[in-house]
Amino acid sequence: MSESPVRLQSTHAWVDYLSQVELPVLANTLRRINHLTESNNSTVSELAAVILNDAQLTSQVLRLSNSAFYNHSRVQVSTVSRAITLIGFDAVKSMAISSLLIDSLIQRNPRPHLLKALARALHAAVQARCLLPGNSEQAHEEAFIGALLTNIGELAFWSCPTDQAGELAARLPADKPAELQQEILGTTFVEITRGLVESWKLGRFIQDVVSAGRASSPAVALVRESVELAREAENGWRSKAVDKRLARIAAAIGEQPASVRDQVRLNAGEAEEIAVSFGIPQIRGLLPGSDDADSHETPQAPQGDPTLQLSILRDISAALATQLDLNGICQMVVEGIHRAVGLRRVGLLMADRTGNQLVSRKRLGSGTDAWPDHFVVNRDDAGDLQCLLTDQCALIEAGDRPLLPDCDAWIGTRPALVGPLFAGPRRVGLFYADNGDLQARLSDDQLVAFSHFVQQAQLCISLLAR
8 A cells, every 4th residue: 555646636647656556456357347348268278367366255255156145046156257157147147346445445544434435335236236127137246246336435545544534534424425525536436436446347227327328228327226225325214315216226126215215225235244244244333234223313322321221330339249150240341331421332351271362251232243353462462452452541642544354334534531450460351442433522431430340350350369
């Protein structure tokens, strides 16, 4: 990853920089794949060769080939050639393009704005693929890739650690994002996308999707509608904007709006599953989801409840007086921090058998599913997670990038409370708590209340040591 040498101020400059300096491998591979057609046997061999030249891409394509999203027959696939034969050329081509794009961007710079844009792109792609009428495999995969790449300019921009990316991130969200992009970049994401689609030769269908003119076909129109639906659904499924969008889609595909509403919610759930198949489970919390628990309002950060805090602390004290059960006490502490201190996500990490790592033992709250496998702190590590190893309860300020890019978009990018646990001089655990995707400040009162709960767990350890 390299910083841009000068301040870029035109569409042409950004397209050249992204294509030649930052993402030349991705650009060239996408060109190669998009040159392939299904018209003869050599094409299948060429596609297999492109995939097999990259071990990681091969593994990803085979994993996707065995997912329910692509493999409806549930027949196990072990080779790329078999995948092309069984699942279809266009489906495997779609997997390859999607995997290349996602892996290339995520590995570079998984900042929150990139993850959010990627979640929106994947959601739009699933909606387009599932909503498009007809049985043509080629048409459905074309719609999927068309929606996925509709905002390739935005995705490519956020993957690159330029000064202008940091400047734009610091001023978002904005009421007029296109005007802000023009001010800082000298162009807009839409214009960069159009330039990259042409430069990278991504095909006529995608060119039509991102063009400024009227839709050239019903499929192009549906992809555009799916992209806007994914954007509008971020504010809740019951917004007026979503209602209007669903009515337009229903009219276009000849279905009733109520039926389409049910379908898009199912598709949203499908997007969460496909995110896992693509190896990006951390974006599931950024997808609108398929449940009914949405609203027009921006969710508010939970607040502490002093009365409930006192009640739970009394329960913990009573438990300490009757039976020293560290597991039970820690469970009560986690619940207290979640419910009474007002933190949406709470976790307890404890030393593993080697004593060298702190691993996730307890968790509570939405978006913590991946913590048991990925939230691991090396006790002597001087790396990114070292900031969590405080000597006393502390507020960790938000940074500009996730500390666990493989599983969580918010650890490191949102304020958090951390509290250590010691057995004598040895650090044996820590409590971690944040509000996930909510960009809300944590108060001094919450830090004090958090400290009271952590002290109860520490007291239990001290009493057991005696």
